[in-house]
Amino acid sequence: MDTKRNKALDVARGLGIILVSIYHLVYRPKDGVADNLIREAIWLEIPFFFFISGFYYKAGQRKVGEYISHKVKTLLIPTLKYTATLLILGGVYCAFVHDYTWQNFFRDVIFTYLRPEFSSLIIPEWGYGGILFENISAVWFVWTMMFASSLFYKLEGIFGKATKSRIAVSIILILISMAVYPVRKYFSWNLTGVPAFVAIMVLSSYFVIKVNYFYAFLAVIAHVILFQLCGTDSIVYNDLGTIGAWSVPVFCLQAFIGTYALIVFSTWLQKNFKLAVILEFIGKNSLIFLLFHCAFAVVFYDLFHTYIKPGPFWYMENINQTVTPEIFMKSLTVWSLSLMSCALVVNVQSKIGGVIRKNEAKK
Numbered sequence: 001m002d003t004k005r006n007k008a009l010d011v012a013r014g015l016g017i018i019l020v021s022i023y024h025l026v027y028r029p030k031d032g033v034a035d036n037l038i039r040e041a042i043w044l045e046i047p048f049f050f051f052i053s054g055f056y057y058k059a060g061q062r063k064v065g066e067y068i069s070h071k072v073k074t075l076l077i078p079t080l081k082y083t084a085t086l087l088i089l090g091g092v093y094c095a096f097v098h099d100y101t102w103q104n105f106f107r108d109v110i111f112t113y114l115r116p117e118f119s120s121l122i123i124p125e126w127g128y129g130g131i132l133f134e135n136i137s138a139v140w141f142v143w144t145m146m147f148a149s150s151l152f153y154k155l156e157g158i159f160g161k162a163t164k165s166r167i168a169v170s171i172i173l174i175l176i177s178m179a180v181y182p183v184r185k186y187f188s189w190n191l192t193g194v195p196a197f198v199a200i201m202v203l204s205s206y207f208v209i210k211v212n213y214f215y216a217f218l219a220v221i222a223h224v225i226l227f228q229l230c231g232t233d234s235i236v237y238n239d240l241g242t243i244g245a246w247s248v249p250v251f252c253l254q255a256f257i258g259t260y261a262l263i264v265f266s267t268w269l270q271k272n273f274k275l276a277v278i279l280e281f282i283g284k285n286s287l288i289f290l291l292f293h294c295a296f297a298v299v300f301y302d303l304f305h306t307y308i309k310p311g312p313f314w315y316m317e318n319i320n321q322t323v324t325p326e327i328f329m330k331s332l333t334v335w336s337l338s339l340m341s342c343a344l345v346v347n348v349q350s351k352i353g354g355v356i357r358k359n360e361a362k363k
Helices: 007-025 033-057 064-097 102-122 131-136 139-159 163-186 194-204 213-230 244-272 276-284 286-304 325-362
Strands: none
Touching: 007 033, 007 244, 007 276, 007 286, 007 325, 033 139, 033 194, 033 213, 033 244, 064 102, 064 131, 064 139, 064 286, 102 131, 102 139, 131 286, 139 163, 139 194, 139 286, 163 194, 163 244, 194 244, 213 244, 244 276, 276 286, 276 325, 286 325
16 A cells, blocks of 8 residues: 555545544434444544554655654644634633633633643642533644654654564553553543554554455454453543553554554545545544534534533433434534534635745745
């Protein structure tokens, strides 16, 4: 598989964003069949983006410093720009609509960039974040990617690309992650998982993806079996699974077999369905869709007078409360409008960028 801009990988990214946004915005009965499938898919999507980052590295010609600089320009700076915009505009909106105070705003800004796990160590009485934090908290992924990428590139520079070195480094990283596991509750879960994410990146940088539908089918079966035996969803709650420290190597194993199945499926979609171009578009602009979809959802939830609970708390106030057809359809409508709004942001940004480049060319 060519590691230059690959449409199938963009389709896979786009599919991941679709699943993440459904996970955040569409109401459903807790622990039902649909809920379990969505949670399993989400658990796969988290390491998938790290896998792809390591996979692309092997074809790159940049030096370590150049790669980190590239990540800063394409990931860190845009994230700071987008989140600052969302926090300011969201703060003004919530002040008028949700009795949001400047204290709430200040707390959510701190929580967005430092995470509650760190902030609560300094100011315990602050508790958890408010409405802005809950709907921009996907920024945790960017910080984790930056930490993991920096460590990955440093290790690549030290140990090179020999197969034995990669395997040894990956094993050490997995062991570190397993050792940190017992004290994970004192830290942000996404940062304690960094060694495992880097192990995935190191191994995937030597991974060759050959499309085989039969093997992909077997991978899906294996992924589902591991999910049922070991659990997954608790990764969001300071955990990597339900089997203690052994969840870490299971996490890495499942990342590989699940990612293989996802990429094969995305390759098939890209070749056989014209609508895959939509997923490709979302995949190319995944950062905007990731950071903006919950923020737009707040506005649409207000318009439809339904629950405002995107983010990790997508269920009813009482988990035994029935998800009525009206609640489900409203949340589905909110989800659709949020994604369309994200696409609008991408197009507006593209047009503004085109105008700027045109003006610069005239000078």
